[in-house]
Amino acid sequence: MNRIRRVATVLSLTGAIAGIAIAQQPRTTIEEIERYRAALGDGNPAELWEARGEGIWKEARGPNKVSLEKCDLGLGPGVVKGAYAVLPKYFADSGKVEDLESRLVTCMVKLQGFKPEDAKKDPFGGPGKKVPMDALVAYVTAESRGLAMNVSANHPKEKEAYELGRKMFFFRGGPHDFGCVTCHGSDSQRIRLQDLPNLTKKEDAQRAYTSWPAYRVSQGEVRSFQWRLNDCFRQQRFPELDFVSDGSVALTMYLAKNANGGVLTAPSIKR
Amino acid sequence: MNKRNLTIAAAALVAAGCAGMMESEPQVTDAQVLAVMKKSFLPKGRAQLDRLDQDEMQKLCSEAGATGKPLAKEVSDRLEKAQAAVIKYPSNLMGDWKSGERIAQTGVGKQYTDDPATPAGGNCYACHQLAKAELAFGTIGPPLYNFGKIRGFTPAMQKYAYGKVYNSQAFSACSSMPRFGHQQILTEKQIQDVVALLMEPESPVNK
Numbered sequence: 001m002n003r004i005r006r007v008a009t010v011l012s013l014t015g016a017i018a019g020i021a022i023a024q025q026p027r028t029t030i031e032e033i034e035r036y037r038a039a040l041g042d043g044n045p046a047e048l049w050e051a052r053g054e055g056i057w058k059e060a061r062g063p064n065k066v067s068l069e070k071c072d073l074g075l076g077p078g079v080v081k082g083a084y085a086v087l088p089k090y091f092a093d094s095g096k097v098e099d100l101e102s103r104l105v106t107c108m109v110k111l112q113g114f115k116p117e118d119a120k121k122d123p124f125g126g127p128g129k130k131v132p133m134d135a136l137v138a139y140v141t142a143e144s145r146g147l148a149m150n151v152s153a154n155h156p157k158e159k160e161a162y163e164l165g166r167k168m169f170f171f172r173g174g175p176h177d178f179g180c181v182t183c184h185g186s187d188s189q190r191i192r193l194q195d196l197p198n199l200t201k202k203e204d205a206q207r208a209y210t211s212w213p214a215y216r217v218s219q220g221e222v223r224s225f226q227w228r229l230n231d232c233f234r235q236q237r238f239p240e241l242d243f244v245s246d247g248s249v250a251l252t253m254y255l256a257k258n259a260n261g262g263v264l265t266a267p268s269i270k271r
Numbered sequence: 272m273n274k275r276n277l278t279i280a281a282a283a284l285v286a287a288g289c290a291g292m293m294e295s296e297p298q299v300t301d302a303q304v305l306a307v308m309k310k311s312f313l314p315k316g317r318a319q320l321d322r323l324d325q326d327e328m329q330k331l332c333s334e335a336g337a338t339g340k341p342l343a344k345e346v347s348d349r350l351e352k353a354q355a356a357v358i359k360y361p362s363n364l365m366g367d368w369k370s371g372e373r374i375a376q377t378g379v380g381k382q383y384t385d386d387p388a389t390p391a392g393g394n395c396y397a398c399h400q401l402a403k404a405e406l407a408f409g410t411i412g413p414p415l416y417n418f419g420k421i422r423g424f425t426p427a428m429q430k431y432a433y434g435k436v437y438n439s440q441a442f443s444a445c446s447s448m449p450r451f452g453h454q455q456i457l458t459e460k461q462i463q464d465v466v467a468l469l470m471e472p473e474s475p476v477n478k
Contacts, residue, residue, distance in 0.1 A: 156297065163299040164307060170336035171304065172329045174322040175381045175456060176449040177440075181336050183411065191397050191409040237381045239312040239320055247311025 033193070033271075046138055046215040046267035049222040053139025056132050062112025071107035073100070073140065084144035085264060088253045090155040097161040099252045101226045102244035104136055123243040124230070125221045137213055137224040141266045149210060149264065151257045158253065161246075165254030168247060169199070174237040180251075182236075199255060206262025209255050214270045222267055225252060301330075318383040328354065332445035347444035355434070355441035358452070361459055364429040364466050371468030372475070374461050375401055381456060391456050393436070393465055398448070401468065402475035411447060419470040420477040432466045 057068045057080070072091070073083035088099040094106050101123070108119040122131040153162050172179035183191060184199040197204035213224045223231075226241075229248055233241045241248050305323065314320050325333065328350055335342050342350070373392075380391025396405055400414035408414075422428045435442055437452030451457040457465070468474050 160297045160299060163297055164304060167299060167301070167304045167333075167337055168308065170333050171308070171325075172333045172336070173325050174318075175454045177329055177332075177447075177454070178449070179333065179336070182447045185336065186411075189409070189411050191411060192407045194409075196411075233312070234382055234384060237318060238322055239318040240315040240383060242311050242313050245311035247307050250307065 036271075044215055044267070044269045045220075046142070046213075046222050046269065049135050049138035049215070050142040050267065051139075052130075053132075053135035053137070056135050057139055062108060062114045064111065064113035066111055068104075068107055068111065068136075071104070071111060073103055073107075080140055080143045082144055082147055084141045084266075085147045085150050086152065088158075088161065088249055088256060089152065090157045096246075097155075097157050097249055097253060099225070099244070099249045099256075100137060100140060101133065101224060102249055104133065104140075105244055120243055124224070124227045127220075134213075134222050134224060138222045138267050141213055141264070144264050145266065147264055149206070149256065149259045149262050151253070151260055153253065153257050161250040161253040162257055164247070165250035165252065168251050169254055176237045178236040180232065180236075199258065202258065202261075205255060205258035206260075209259035210262040210264045211266055211268040211270070213266050214268045216270050218271055301334075315383040317381065317385075317387050328440050328444070335445055342444055350444040351441055354438050354444075354450075354453070358434050358437050358441060359459075360430065360433060360437075361463065364426075364433045364463060365470060366460060366463030366465075366467045368464065368467040368471045368474040368476075370461075371464035371466070372402065374457065374465055375468060376405075390458075390461070393451060393457055393461070395465070403478070404475060415469060416476060418476055419472065419474070424470060424472055429466055429470050432469050433462060436462050436465055 060067050070077045072078075072093075073080060074086045074089050074091070075081075075083050084100055087103065088097050090097050091103065091106070093110070096102075098106060105116065105119045108114045109116050122129070123133055125131045125134045153159055169180045169184075172182070180199070183189065183196045187198050187201065187204075189196045189198075197208035199205045199208060209225075212228050213222055215222050226243055226248060229251060230241045230243070233239075308323050309320055312320060312323065331342060331346065331350065341347075375393055375395035377392030378394035378397055379385050379389055385391075395401060395415075396408045398409045398411035400408040400410075400416050401418075403416055418432070419428065431442075435448075436457070438450045439446040439448035440450055440453075449456060451465075452459070452462055468476055471477065
């Protein structure tokens with residue numbers, strides 16, 4: 001009840017702030033949006049996903065009827081605390097570099113006995129559809145909140161993934177000639193009123209990467225980093241980024257390593 | 272040092288050299304990048320995998336970005352010339368600025384979620400300031416408020432505006448701006464309307 005009232009207050013405040021902001025200078029608008037974001041942070045519905053995710057993590061699921069509690073997310077079987085801060089990383093058991101989402105798929109297949117196509121279906125929630133993946137992602141990332149990103153990228157496969165991701169970042173194509181770099185390669189740019197981080201620069205990469213996953217107020221969903229990349233490529237007019245594909249993990253490796261040292265605030269809350 | 276020791280020392284040097292090379296970033300070729308990308312994207316609606324096949328401009332500009340080395344003058348000159356040669360100018364360059372304003376406001380088009388039956392927009396405001404009344408403008412491109420008023424309402428400037436919207440790469444190699452005519456994002460009529468938005472004295476851009 002309290003939470004609902006608080007959210008309602010924030011939403012009405014937002015309207016007022018937006019009204020004031022439009023009557024003033026563009027810079028002020030940005031400052032007001034920052035205040036709006038700060039106000040939103042007071043009550044983050046991502047907590048609901050985190051709690052649901054913890055339940056799913058501990059629940060016996062799949063053909064093997066076991067939980068994910070023995071899943072190795074990078075710090076050893078069952079260690080959830082701090083794991084998100086070291087991902088993506090190379091896993092000897094799969095012989096691949098994996099991000100959080102692909103690692104969850106691996107554990108669902110290897111431990112719980114899901115078919116890969118079943119583990120990968122429904123990667124993102126939508127209106128009226130809550131999916132386990134979003135909840136698991138929220139739970140695991142919340143267990144690294146307050147910790148600094150610490151991706152190693154020392155293994156040859158990790159280095160290769162980083163370099164591949166770096167080249168993907170600069171890859172321009174499609175009917176609009178866009179690449180990640182078009183919006184995220186220069187300082188202090190805006191698309192409409194949205195500030196764009198320069199993801200080739202440490203401070204910006206840290207601030208941006210550590211705030212994902214996030215609860216998106218406009219969508220009423222917790223959005224994972226795989227979703228973030230998927231939706232960027234849609235707007236780039238590329239074909240659809242395949243969930244947990246090698247390319248998606250490589251690009252995540254590039255962005256995550258660039259954010260090393262940044263303190264995780266995810267799951268955060270965004271417009 | 273005898274000959275045998277020298278050989279050992281040389282071998283150690285080579286080994287050290289190899290170890291040093293292992294420390295550097297691995298080489299990932301453009302062909303490898305494309306192969307991984309083709310397996311990492313799924314065709315969806317109008318966005319098929321051929322969208323990952325780069326033309327010369329896209330290839331050269333991606334490489335310039337990744338290496339941090341801008342194109343050599345002779346390469347950018349050649350690229351600009353080649354792109355300029357394929358611009359098709361209609362006899363009439365100016366359309367309806369009111370329609371141009373709507374095209375500048377909308378960003379729909381060419382995404383796999385967009386209905387192909389809906390005409391695409393130019394989404395000019397995403398990157399440029401245009402009419403003063405619209406405060407929600409981006410800053411990726413330069414401000415275009417008072418475009419015609421500052422540059423003069425001349426036929427030469429109309430032609431420049433048409434060409435720039437049609438194919439930005441003809442004027443500035445590796446520009447971030449889409450080639451709206453060249454890539455068939457906007458129709459001839461739509462580009463004429465956008466030129467009017469920039470160049471009509473009555474357009475809000477010049478007020």
